[in-house]
Amino acid sequence: MVAPFITLSVGLVVVAIVYYGLVLPLYRGISRRRMGIAKGAITVAFFHPYCNAGGGGERVLWMAVKTLALLHAKLIKSSQRPLHVLIYSGDIGVDPKEILQRAEDQFGVQLRDISMPVTFVDVRGREWLEAARYPILTMVGQSLGSLLLGLVCLFAFPPDVFVDTTGCAFTYPLTALLGRCRIAAYVHYPTISTDMLNLVREQRPSYNNDRAVAGSALRSHVKLIYYRIFAMLYGLCGFFVSLVMTNSSWTQAHIRSLWRLGRQRIWTVFPPCDTSALQVSPRDYKGELTRSLYAVRLAMASVAGRPRPYAVVSGSSKTGRLTKLAPRYDIAFQDLPLRPREPIILSVGQFRPEKDHPLQIRAFARFVKPAGIDGGRGEKGRIKERVKLVLLGSCRGSEDERRVQSLRSLAADMGVGDRVQFVVGAHFSELKEWLGRASVGLHTMWNEHFGICVVEYMAAGLIAVAHNSGGPKADIIVPWKGRSTGFLAATEEEYAHAFARIFAMDELKELTPMRTSARESIERFSDEIFVREWGNLMSPFLGLPVE
Structure with missing residues (x-):
């Protein structure tokens, strides 16, 4: 009984010695030569298969690359080991020049003076991450899909440092064990959270808790067990991460409670928002x-x-x-006029189910209908008749495009089809125009991890109305020097009341001071702050001195 165990143990040790001592170094060397990587360069690979998607996560990606480029320039001047960045991209056949150009056009992230080499590594299989492929056990399916895609990435190129900016935690164990990579994670949103557990426990329906499940005590109990097992496995994945950054205090609290086995400190680095120019x-x-x-x-x-x-x-x-x-x-953002503003409620965000665009349309319909909530007396009351809702965002694929059509139908059914405008796939210049014209910025995602769009509303001079949860509640729409910076709401009625209150407020005495306070408060979310904090955390992680 003992002999087979000893034989197996010795065999595993021999395999490990051969793999880590010969196979992995040899394959890493071959991969570096194939990619044209300079001798001695530190390779930093970003796991971001949807790098061309155009969402807030992509802005974080490109600002992180820009920050590393600044570090690279300093390394070159001091004759230290240079950096070489790689992006694991699922946009097969798309010219990298187009991807980087879109990053500038859509986000205003300028990478023009970069001297650091950036290589796009084409990887197939990102469809394994899509929720639509897994009608049941969605989180397990997506996590296993990310594990497989992580293996594809490692086979394509095993880097020195693996940076996950998409939240695919199940890539960490194999990346650390098979690739011997140091892992840094920027977590936008925990794959599972205690809020999700409470949602199932309380049998409340949501976009990720079907009404058929929420309406059944037995199904809810089974799903709760499934969630708890998944949360345990998710926590184990966090053990393999050396550097953890979260985008908000809300996300940090959840990651700290879930990744309890990890010995690392968890840092909050607010995502970069274009607050300066x-x-x-x-x-x-x-x-x-x-x-x-x-x-x-x-x-x-x-x-x-x-x-x-x-x-x-x-x-x-x-x-x-x-x-x-x-x-x-x-x-400068501060040069955008605070007034006059048009009676426009603007919503900016990808057309994904969790953004809850139907709530926006229903709340707007409740506000504008003649029998709806009053918008004030006299001229203020008549403004309500001219208010329109603009939904601006991008679609990741056919599923999102079908969602837009469904939203158009909902607006028509609610009797506001002629007052709801859809702007799909807008360029940065068009986004700037709407931010300069609109009066109100709308956000309805429950437990949004941060809420970049809310910060950009406030920087551009809009009055933000955001969901009373997650990052907007904890970090963004908070009092500034004793003054209000926006509104929080959760239900259809609360949003409608917020619209009515805003359009009834006096422009000079109430709205302009609120816009000014909001604009002043968001400097803590600027690109400059992100570059400084990301750089300070990544420098020692890469073996560089911190300034």
Whole structure:
């Protein structure tokens, strides 16, 4: 009985010695030569299969790459080991130049002066991460899918440092054990949370808790057991992470409770929000921007603005290097006019189920209907008749496109189809226009991990109305120097009441001071703060001194 056990143990030890001492170093060396990586360079690979999706997570990705580029430049000057960044991308066949150009067009993240090599590693199988593939046991299916995709990434290229910016925790064990990689995780949202457990325990229906399950005590009990087992496995994955960053205090609290086996400290690094500047290209003046007062103010500001190079990507299809092309002008967010504003309620976000766009349409319909909630007397009451709702966002695929069609139908059924406008796949310039025109910024996602769009509303001078949970409640819409910075709501009626109150408020005495307070409060979420904190945490992790 003992002999077979000893034989098995010795065999495993021999396999480990051969694998870690010979096979892995040899394969890593071959992979580095194949990718054209300089000798001695530290390879940092980002696991972000949907790097071209255009959401808030992608903005974090590109700002993180920009931060590493700044570190790389300092390393080169001090003759230390350079960095080489790789992006595991599922956008097969898409030119990296187009991906980086979209990052600038959509997010205003300029990577024009980067000297650090950036290589896109094409990986197939990102569809394994999509919830639509798993009608039952969705979290298990997606987690196993991420595990398989992680293996594909490791086989494509085993890096020195593996950075997960998508929340796929089940990639960590094999990445650490098979790839011998140091792992850093930027967690936007825990895959499972105590709030989700409470949702099932209390049998409350939601986008991730079907009414058929919520309505049955037996099904809810079975699902609760499933959630608890999954939470335990999720916690085990956290043990393999060396550096953990979360995007909000809400996320940090959940990760701390779930990843209890980890010995590492968990840091909160707020995601980068474009609070300092908007870039206006000369081409914008020929488009829709010229037809608004907003455009006039931007044009006036640009006369005194300082031109900066406009960046495009050039180089090989795999490694993008940036060159200068044409002039561009910087317009500070603070230069956006606080007034006058049009009676527009603007919602910015991808058309995903958790964003709860149906709640936005129902709340808007409740507010604008003649028998609905009053918007004030006299002129303030008449403003309600001109208010419209604009839903601006991007679609990741056919499922999201069908969701947009469903939302159009809902608006028509609610009798507000002519007052709800959909702007799908807008460029950064179009987003800037709406941010400069709208009066109210709308957010309805329950337990949003952070809420970049809410910060951008406040920076642009909109009055934010956000869901009374998660990051918006804990970190964003909080009093600033004793003054209110926005509104929180949770139900259809609460949102409608918030709209009514805003459009009944006095512009000079109430709205403008609130917009000013909100704008002042969000400097803690700026790009500069993110670059500093991300850089300070990644520097020792990469063996670099902290400034």
